[in-house]
Amino acid sequence: MRTEQPVTIVTVARHAGVSKTTASDALRGSGRVSEQTRRRIEDAARKLGYAPNNSARHLRQARTGTIGLHLPEVLPRSDYYMSFVFGVVQAATGHDYDVTLMTSRHGRGSTLASKVDGLIIGDPLAGDPTVETLMTSNVPVVTCERYPGDKTPDGVVRSEHRGAVRELLDHLRTAGARQPGLIVAGDESDWAGSVHSAYREWCAEHGLEAASSTVPFDSTTDVIRTAATNLLRGEPAIDALVCAPAGAAAELGPVLRGAASTLRPGFLVASCVDTPATKYADPPITALDLAPQTAGASCADLLFDLLTGAAEPGTERLHPVRLTIRASTQP
Amino acid sequence: MRTEQPVTIVTVARHAGVSKTTASDALRGSGRVSEQTRRRIEDAARKLGYAPNNSARHLRQARTGTIGLHLPEVLPRSDYYMSFVFGVVQAATGHDYDVTLMTSRHGRGSTLASKVDGLIIGDPLAGDPTVETLMTSNVPVVTCERYPGDKTPDGVVRSEHRGAVRELLDHLRTAGARQPGLIVAGDESDWAGSVHSAYREWCAEHGLEAASSTVPFDSTTDVIRTAATNLLRGEPAIDALVCAPAGAAAELGPVLRGAASTLRPGFLVASCVDTPATKYADPPITALDLAPQTAGASCADLLFDLLTGAAEPGTERLHPVRLTIRASTQP
DNA sequence: CGGCGATGCCGGAACGTTCCGGCATTGCCG
DNA sequence: CGGCAATGCCGGAACGTTCCGGCATCGCCG
Structure with a gap:
């Protein structure tokens, strides 16, 4: 044999x-x-x-039948990205494409053309050298969320985070919160930047002082807890906390219990990214469902449309987001 | 351009x-x-x-420069697999190989040879049709943990889970637990099977009745909580709980608090898989650190050794596991 | 009956690389 | 000086596929 x-x-x-x-x-x-x-x-x-034989076929057809996928190497709280990956793979296999994972080691952009027909970059971070390299490749690139650098991908799948955050804040206000605080990543991520500026805008409109703390994109739990502790102790005093990083709101339990004596009763908590952790937290946490799996599939679909000419370079597609209200904001 | x-x-x-x-x-x-x-x-x-041009090169060399990676599609608590993936990719790029993700749609085994040079299957589940197919492929296959079906992969990377579980149980006993309970997945996973049988063995040796509950491999949190609740209410009465599914021990908070009045003070909790969730739980949870990232890298290394002939078909390599003791078992 | 389009099939070139064998040229040593 | 090995370079074939153009054959219609 x-x-x-x-x-x-x-x-x-x-x-x-x-x-x-x-x-x-x-x-x-x-x-x-x-x-x-x-x-x-x-x-x-x-x-x-x-x-x-795939190599022979692709040599003849001058294509590779493969798309590349790059993700920020965030190891904690990776449920979001895992779902995203499965979404991409599922859509790609539906189009008879393979998906290979790309890291920094995959060489400069010029090398890429012979390896993949297109590229998907999830949450491109400004200043990430790998992303920088991939963006200058000679194949179509689709990003999930805009790239906060000076290059523009051929396609973007994004969500209306600004509107969603405002909806979330409005909900908190309805639920009785007068001064919500925010923990959020820095502007190197378009998503975090949008969340942050939507929050500031909303605060200004309501005559509130912004009370936000910025943490690294891939913060571990202790970093986020420290940020939360400082926010709870600081000025202005907050009566609700929105924690943006994926599912991290579920990790605030000890901090909140520790500060329970000084907190106003009915303190509210919410997350900008729903995950199993927020869903099953105690109490369950109100969150924005970003539907990562369909987001991934949507990226793949857009990429194939670009490859077949069904979509113009520069296309942006919106991906729906849904506010899921849970006990953590129902005092 | x-x-x-x-x-x-x-x-x-x-x-x-x-x-x-x-x-x-x-x-x-x-x-x-x-x-x-x-x-x-x-x-x-x-x-x-x-x-x-990669296609031309690979056509000439009669290889693809790519390895396939298959994982059980477990979306909740995916930190373990995410780390595993990054480990595989890191090792593969070090050997100038690409990694593509394989799903059920990737065709029968015979088709595979022209797509990948080898295959890594993380946690092959008995009865998973995709795994069944991949195992009959004509390229070398390395699995992480043994395959509980009737086929044998060319290489296996596994850990001494039996010994590790016994060590964990011994630790619980030292910490004062007289009757530990167990929540574990079914025997379709070799890992879960080992954990379960090591537990039963240990119980028998100590003259204890086994108190275990079996849940599906990809259980959501509520399923695990139900299992925990039933264990806590059932016979024999337990004074410690080992929760095997990756990081799920961190999701037991509400159940434990709910049963606090009926629980012996000093009730212990531990996990068979360490994740950020267990590390940062409140209190932090004692767990077995399976080092998924190096496990993934180890699988890739073994696969390349098989491809180059540096390892014989049938090779099994052990991957170290470490008990990490935390507050949850220090009464 | 002659012409012509449709149908069914085929040979050969091309894709870009690697690799085998070979051919000069050079330098060394006896 | 003659032989022989080492060095530096090269032409062509081969990998397995797709695709362009072409060649019979057949049936239909004028």
Whole structure:
């Protein structure tokens, strides 16, 4: 079994008594082949266990049948990205594409063209050298959220985070909060930047002082807890806390309990990214459902539309976001 | 820029005034090329922005330069797998390999050979049809943990879970627990099976009745909480709870607080898989650190050793596991 | 009956790389 | 000086596929 010589399309053709061209045409449904011989060829292919050689095919067609996927290497609270990945893969396999994961080691942009036909970058961070490199590649690039650098991808899938955050803040206000605070990542992420500026805007409109704390994008839990502690102790005094980083609001339990004596009763908590952790927190935490899996699929779909010409370079598509209200904001 | 014709190795050769063979030799460091002309060729390649065509290269070399990676599609509590993925990718890029994610849609085993040179399957579940298919492929397969089906992969990276669980149980006993309970997934996962049988063994040795509850491998939080509730109410009465599913112990808070009045003071909690969630739980939870990132890297390394012949088919490698003791078991 | 389009099939070139074998040229040593 | 090995470079074939153009054959219609 191990030393058998590979079965190519000419093997199939020979067994079916036709030429390689006819065999190729029959198996791919192109060209003109009679129904009878096509069946004969398909039978031969099946019997021989024929599998087309991808390298040869892609060499001939001048494409790779593969798209690259890059994500920020955030290890804690990775449920969001995991879902995103599965969304991309699912959509890609539906289009007969493979997905390979790209890291910093994948060489400069010029090298990429022969490895992938297109690129998806989830949450491109300004200043990330890998992202910088990938953005200058010579293949179509789709980002999830805008790139806060000076280059522009060929396609963007994004959500109306500003509006969603305002909706969340309005909800908090309705629920009785007068002065919500915010923990958020820095402006190197477009998402975090939008959340932050929407918050400031909303505060200004309501005549409130902004009470926000900025943490690194990939903060561990203790960093976020420290930020929360400082916010709770600082001025202005807050009666609600929105924690932006994915699912991190669920990690605030100890901090909140520790400060329970000094907190106003009915202190509210919410998250800008829903995850299993927020859903099953105690109490369950109100959050914005970003639907990462469909976001990933949407990125892949847009990329394929760009590849086939069905979408123009520069296209932006909106991905819906939904506020999920839970006990943490129902005093 | 978009319509420029591709620069191949003959373009480089022409610019450097040599033959394509010499250019190829110079760029890959093979054959005999004088230092002087090699530099000339490298300069030309750099200036032209030459990038070797992967499809052509792989067609010629009869390999794909890619390994496939399959994971159980577990979306909640995915920190473990995310780390595993990054470990695989990191090791693979170190060996100049790409990693593509494989799902059920990637066709039957025979098709695989032309897509990937090898396969890594993380936590192969018995009865998973995709895994079943992948295992019958004609490329080397490495699994993380043994496959509880009837096929045997070419390589296995596994940990001494039995011993580790016993160590954990011994620790609980030392910490005062007389009757620990267990929440664990079913035997379709080798890991869960090992944990479960090690637990039963340990119980028997200590003259204890086993108090375990089996849940699905990809259980959501509420399923696990229900299992915990039932264990706490049931017979025999337990004074410690080991929760096997990755990081799920951190999700038991509400259940434990709800049952606080009926629980013996000093009730202990531990997890068989350390994650950020257990580390930062309140109180921090004692757990077995499975080091998923190095486990992933180890799988990749073994696969490459199999591909190069540095390892024999049938090789099993052990991956170290470490008990991390935290406040949850220090009464 | 002659012409012509449709149908069914085929040969050969091309994609870009690697690798085998070979051919000069050079230098060394007896 | 003659032989022989080492050095530097090269031409062409091969990998497996797709695709362009072409060649019979057949049936239909004027």
